[in-house]
Amino acid sequence: MDALENILTRKSVREFTNRPIKEEDVKTILHAAMSGPSCVNARDWSFLVTKKNDILQKMAEANGKPAQPLKKAQLGILVLGDLERAFKPAPDYWIIDGSIAAQNMILAAHALGIGSVWLGTYPQMERVNNLQKLFNLPETVIPHSIIAFGYPDEDSYALAKGKGFYEEDRVHIDRW
Amino acid sequence: MDALENILTRKSVREFTNRPIKEEDVKTILHAAMSGPSCVNARDWSFLVTKKNDILQKMAEANGKPAQPLKKAQLGILVLGDLERAFKPAPDYWIIDGSIAAQNMILAAHALGIGSVWLGTYPQMERVNNLQKLFNLPETVIPHSIIAFGYPDEDSYALAKGKGFYEEDRVHIDRW
Numbered sequence: 001m002d003a004l005e006n007i008l009t010r011k012s013v014r015e016f017t018n019r020p021i022k023e024e025d026v027k028t029i030l031h032a033a034m035s036g037p038s039c040v041n042a043r044d045w046s047f048l049v050t051k052k053n054d055i056l057q058k059m060a061e062a063n064g065k066p067a068q069p070l071k072k073a074q075l076g077i078l079v080l081g082d083l084e085r086a087f088k089p090a091p092d093y094w095i096i097d098g099s100i101a102a103q104n105m106i107l108a109a110h111a112l113g114i115g116s117v118w119l120g121t122y123p124q125m126e127r128v129n130n131l132q133k134l135f136n137l138p139e140t141v142i143p144h145s146i147i148a149f150g151y152p153d154e155d156s157y158a159l160a161k162g163k164g165f166y167e168e169d170r171v172h173i174d175r176w
Numbered sequence: 177m178d179a180l181e182n183i184l185t186r187k188s189v190r191e192f193t194n195r196p197i198k199e200e201d202v203k204t205i206l207h208a209a210m211s212g213p214s215c216v217n218a219r220d221w222s223f224l225v226t227k228k229n230d231i232l233q234k235m236a237e238a239n240g241k242p243a244q245p246l247k248k249a250q251l252g253i254l255v256l257g258d259l260e261r262a263f264k265p266a267p268d269y270w271i272i273d274g275s276i277a278a279q280n281m282i283l284a285a286h287a288l289g290i291g292s293v294w295l296g297t298y299p300q301m302e303r304v305n306n307l308q309k310l311f312n313l314p315e316t317v318i319p320h321s322i323i324a325f326g327y328p329d330e331d332s333y334a335l336a337k338g339k340g341f342y343e344e345d346r347v348h349i350d351r352w
Contacts, residue, residue, distance in 0.1 A: 003182035003287035007208045007280055031342045032183045036279060037294045048348045055350055092299040096321070099275030103212060104183055107283065111179035118213045123268040135352045145272070166207045170222045174231055176311045 006111050013115025014069040016150025021051070021074045025112050029077070029149070032108030036100035039093035044085035045101050045144075048078040048135060056148075062130035063146055067119045073148035077105060078131065081122075083140040095122065098144035105147055115152035121145050182287050189291025190245040192326025197227070197250045201288050205253070205325070208284035212276035215269035220261035221277050221320070224254040224311060232324075238306035239322055243295045249324035253281060254307065257298075259316040271298065274320035281323055291328035297321050 030047055038044060050056060051074060059078065060070040070076050079102050081094035102118060109116045121127045121143045131143040206223060214220060226232060227250060235254065236246040246252050255278050257270035278294060285292045297303045297319045307319040 001179045003177045003179045004204065004208070004284060006179035006182075007284055007287075008211050010211060010213075012213055027342070028180065030347055032180070034342055034346065035184050035186060037186075037188055037282070039296055043343070043346075046346045046348060048350075048352060050350045052350055090296075090300050093296060095271050096275045096296070096298075099272045100279045103276045103279045106213070108180060108183055111183075120215055120266075120269060120272070122272075124266050137352050141352070166203070166210055167219070170210065170219075171206055172222060172224045174224075174226045174228055176224060176313050176317070 001111050006107060010107060010110045012117040013150075013152045014117050015153035016069070016072050016074060016115065017153055019074070019151040021114060021149060021151075025114065026075060028112065029105045029108045032104040033079075033101040036104045038097040038100065039087045039090075042085050042087050042093070042097065044082045044087070044094045045098050046080045046082055046141065048080060049075070051075050058134055059131070059146060062134045063119055063121055063127050064124070067146065067148075069117050070119065070146060070148040073150045075149040077147050077149070078135075079144040079147070080137070081142040081144050083142065094142070095144070102145050102147055109149055113151070114149050116147050116149045119146040119148060177287050182283060186283060186286045188293040189326075189328045190293050191329035191331075192245070192248050192250060192291065193329055195250070195327040197290060197325060197327075201290065202251060204288065205281045205284045208280040209255075209277040212273075212280045214273040214276065215263045215266075218261050218263050218269070218273065220258045220263070220270045221274050222256045222258055222317065224256060225251070227251050234310055235307070235322060238310045239295055239297055239303050240300070243322065243324075245293050246295065246322060246324040249326045251325040253323050253325070254311075255320040255323070256313070257318040257320050259318065270318070271320070278321050278323055285325055289327070290325050292323050292325045295322040295324060
């Protein structure tokens with residue numbers, strides 16, 4: 001797909017078919033995650049990847065009600081911040097770096113015809129703590145977001161196809 | 177450009193020619209910014225856009241030493257978080273939403289042949305405060321990041337073209 005069209009037509013997809021996602025596509029999505037910029041090129045992230053239904057169910061439970069789409073997903077990727085790799089003078093750049101990785105995954109999936117939805121984790125600390133326990137993560141490894149992936153259920157995809165809208169009043173030229 | 181190639185070949189560009197950026201391309205970049213997901217679709221961002229050299233110089237000074245590429249840029253966009261629009265139970269999602277918008281701009285620019293570099297602002301509060309003063313921003317409007325744009329200086333672009341690398345050890349299958 002054309003790169004601009006891909007960015008402008010992305011929409012969240014919450015209903016998935018049971019068609020599996022190929023391993024090579026999982027790798028492309030992860031490669032995209034690792035191709036964004038990061039603060040001082042710290043690459044301060046890791047990815048916990050699963051296609052297993054029982055694990056997807058547990059991740060969904062840990063991440064609260066809006067994470068229900070994960071239960072029917074074919075792939076879930078938990079983006080993790082890695083504080084040991086983060087920029088020491090301002091480690092909270094890990095939040096930005098994880099976001100970049102996650103958005104790259106969503107765009108790469110869309111280019112492959114795979115739908116996805118971003119499930120917020122950080123800064124909702126109950127979700128963060130639940131996932132840390134579920135996966136027994138080191139203290140320096142912080143759950144950031146979960147992306148649920150799958151081929152779109154046709155009806156919901158038709159609804160989902162559309163263009164992000166441009167809001168003139170959000171643009172300030174030369175001054176506030 | 178192909179959407180996947182676009183994501184995988186993006187690199188930071190810090191040297192720009194003096195070729196101006198067309199207005200329609202600025203608008204495409206901003207449309208991309210507004211096409212990402214945001215927490216509960218809050219769209220909790222705004223964009224301060226300038227092509228004016230004197231303003232670019234002041235923004236560069238306000239944002240610290242790594243912001244020097246802005247001084248030769250043809251376009252600077254300051255991404256702003258809007259706390260009044262943010263998700264009330266967890267307003268810090270504004271940090272993630274601004275990051276998504278910024279990464280979409282960088283990818284859209286790359287698709288148009290325009291280079292860019294992400295200049296970190298938040299969470300470095302001295303930079304945040306300097307930019308708030310410079311543009312006399314309301315208290316609820318928080319500087320997030322600046323993206324500097326321009327056509328790549330040919331030599332540096334040749335250097336910059338490359339692929340993000342895949343690190344196997346960042347991927348954890350089914351468990352940490």
